[in-house]
Amino acid sequence: MHMADALISPAVGGTMWAASAGLLAWCARKIRQTLDHRLVPMMGVLGAFIFASQMINFSIPGTGSSGHLGGGLILAILLGPHAAFLVIASVLTVQALFFADGGLLALGCNIWNLGFYPAFIAFPFIYKPLAGANRATPRAWAAAILAAVIGLQLGAFSVVLETTASGISELPFGSFVLLMSPVHLAIGIVEGLATATVVAFVARARPEAVPSPAGSASLKPALIGLGIAALIVGGAVSWFASAHPDGLEWSIAKVSGREEVGGGAALHEKLARVQEKTAFLPDYGFQPAEEPAAEGEPGPEPWPAVSAGTTVSGVVGGLLVLLVAGAAGLALRPRRVAS
Amino acid sequence: MAHGGTVQRMDELAALESPAHRLDARAKAVVTFAFLVAVMSFPRHEVVALAPYVLYPVALLSLGGIPARWILKKLLVAAPFALFIGLFNPLLDRQPVALPGGLFVAAGWLSFASILARFALTVSAALALVACTGMDRLCAGLERLGLPRAFAVQLLFLHRYLFVISDEARRMRYGLALRTADGRAPSLRVYGSLLGHLLLRSMDRAQRIYGAMLARGFDGEIRILGTARWTARDALFTTGWLAFFAAARFWNLPEFAGRLLTGELR
Numbered sequence: 001m002h003m004a005d006a007l008i009s010p011a012v013g014g015t016m017w018a019a020s021a022g023l024l025a026w027c028a029r030k031i032r033q034t035l036d037h038r039l040v041p042m043m044g045v046l047g048a049f050i051f052a053s054q055m056i057n058f059s060i061p062g063t064g065s066s067g068h069l070g071g072g073l074i075l076a077i078l079l080g081p082h083a084a085f086l087v088i089a090s091v092l093t094v095q096a097l098f099f100a101d102g103g104l105l106a107l108g109c110n111i112w113n114l115g116f117y118p119a120f121i122a123f124p125f126i127y128k129p130l131a132g133a134n135r136a137t138p139r140a141w142a143a144a145i146l147a148a149v150i151g152l153q154l155g156a157f158s159v160v161l162e163t164t165a166s167g168i169s170e171l172p173f174g175s176f177v178l179l180m181s182p183v184h185l186a187i188g189i190v191e192g193l194a195t196a197t198v199v200a201f202v203a204r205a206r207p208e209a210v211p212s213p214a215g216s217a218s219l220k221p222a223l224i225g226l227g228i229a230a231l232i233v234g235g236a237v238s239w240f241a242s243a244h245p246d247g248l249e250w251s252i253a254k255v256s257g258r259e260e261v262g263g264g265a266a267l268h269e270k271l272a273r274v275q276e277k278t279a280f281l282p283d284y285g286f287q288p289a290e291e292p293a294a295e296g297e298p299g300p301e302p303w304p305a306v307s308a309g310t311t312v313s314g315v316v317g318g319l320l321v322l323l324v325a326g327a328a329g330l331a332l333r334p335r336r337v338a339s
Numbered sequence: 340m341a342h343g344g345t346v347q348r349m350d351e352l353a354a355l356e357s358p359a360h361r362l363d364a365r366a367k368a369v370v371t372f373a374f375l376v377a378v379m380s381f382p383r384h385e386v387v388a389l390a391p392y393v394l395y396p397v398a399l400l401s402l403g404g405i406p407a408r409w410i411l412k413k414l415l416v417a418a419p420f421a422l423f424i425g426l427f428n429p430l431l432d433r434q435p436v437a438l439p440g441g442l443f444v445a446a447g448w449l450s451f452a453s454i455l456a457r458f459a460l461t462v463s464a465a466l467a468l469v470a471c472t473g474m475d476r477l478c479a480g481l482e483r484l485g486l487p488r489a490f491a492v493q494l495l496f497l498h499r500y501l502f503v504i505s506d507e508a509r510r511m512r513y514g515l516a517l518r519t520a521d522g523r524a525p526s527l528r529v530y531g532s533l534l535g536h537l538l539l540r541s542m543d544r545a546q547r548i549y550g551a552m553l554a555r556g557f558d559g560e561i562r563i564l565g566t567a568r569w570t571a572r573d574a575l576f577t578t579g580w581l582a583f584f585a586a587a588r589f590w591n592l593p594e595f596a597g598r599l600l601t602g603e604l605r
């Protein structure tokens with residue numbers, strides 16, 4: 001998801017630089033105010049840990065592929081949002097400077113896409129309220145997966161927005177979303193699993209290393225978080241759907257050579273209907289894909305496979321299923337008698 | 340995934356002595372950023388006018404004695420994303436464009452070529468900056484240009500401990516490989532305890548580093564030693580390149596040269 005300079009216009013790059021730099025300066029000030037000097041070496045070493053963690057993979061059951069830790073969410077869990085944002089930004093900067101992984105002009109975009117969403121949306125609004133005090137419960141796992149998925153979906157969505165606004169790639173907005181969204185759904189699930197596993201282990205081995213949540217079991221922040229996510233995604237989709245109707249005339253099937261998913265008009269119509277009925281999408285059956293799932297799709301969670309050929313409704317529906325699964329996990333969690 | 344190796348090689352290059360290395364980090368950072376903005380501000384079908392910009396990374400790299408093969412290899416490794424997204428352009432933008440010689444191509448091929456050219460230019464310039472400056476001097480320079488102190492310190496710490504933690508991870512991977520038969524990646528369970536241990540060890544190390552810092556009088560404030568002095572050479576370097584970038588941006592220099600050669604210019 002690291003954007004290269006070659007696809008960014010100076011206006012977009014500059015805007016995102018300003019946004020990320022502002023957030024960075026604010027986080028730097030916040031960290032100074034905490035006066036916790038231990039954070040200085042801890043942040044540096046955990047940034048190095050994120051690099052090193054990508055050298056070790058785990059195999060995803062049922063598929064031949066393997067996954068590894070992404071970074072943003074676990075940093076936020078361990079360090080809190082402000083320090084985590086600074087660490088993510090430093091990791092991305094080193095990646096851009098030493099590995100040419102993401103450009104310098106695009107660094108503002110990358111820091112925003114991969115830092116802001118996990119640290120300031122997914123962690124405080126999804127993970128923190130949902131995870132509960134015990135990090136080894138299915139509830140904490142579901143919260144990590146949901147938070148990782150939402151963080152990555154928002155990030156992937158921003159990549160598309162920034163690329164489209166730059167106007168260098170010809171890829172139309174709708175099709176680009178269809179490319180990015182399912183892939184990052186899979187990546188999000190893998191990242192959520194990895195994060196939850198490591199956090200659960202550390203919480204068991206050394207409980208004081210993982211700061212415990214504030215203890216409020218209120219669902220309100222989670223709902224606010226989901227609302228923000230839905231607003232960003234929904235707002236952008238509808239904006240582009242109306243601004244570039246002809247951009248959607250092209251369907252991904254024609255390019256990728258897969259089976260036809262329907263004419264452009266139908267796609268446009270569906271997009272328009274998606275924005276009308278954000279509630280439940282009554283008209284769309286959630287079709288399971290015929291093709292075998294991409295990469296690491298079926299995790300342990302029961303999950304309808306999403307292929308690149310599915311339409312936006314599939315993506316939205318997929319997220320909804322995930323939400324329902326998360327809610328079910330919450331409702332079904334074993335009730336313990338207070339001891 | 341040899342993170343340590345790449346960074347180490349870059350640090351070796353950055354430790355070289357050359358005219359490019361002796362320039363102030365601020366001069367190189369400002370010029371490189373101006374370079375990126377200039378290159379990316381061209382209209383998307385532009386290919387020819389980008390040619391003069393090759394001069395900057397080439398000049399910096401050769402002045403700094405950085406092997407070209409190393410940069411080319413890094414370019415290839417980083418190319419797939421730009422290639423993948425750019426490849427849609429010829430498929431989507433099919434408007435024919437006349438080329439000299441009576442050839443017609445889809446406009447998308449031009450913008451695709453432009454994306455690749457921009458990619459090669461921007462990536463090589465960024466790599467040249469770090470290879471000719473080094474992380475310590477670059478961070479010190481950026482801090483004096485207004486980068487928040489906490490972030491500069493974070494970058495320096497990250498750079499310093501990258502090897503240490505990577506070595507730790509590598510040893511774990513060897514240990515795992517020696518104890519498993521099929522060479523497959525471990526299950527999620529095993530992964531959790533492996534990485535969890537790595538995380539705990541990293542945190543312990545941070546604790547020890549903190550203790551060592553306290554023992555040396557750390558008071559919550561890191562001071563970055565900035566020995567660099569801005570000289571006339573730095574000023575010349577900066578103004579010269581900025582003027583060149585501006586000239587190449589506002590006039591199509593290759594076309595101008597071509598006309599000069601073919602005698603069309605009057």
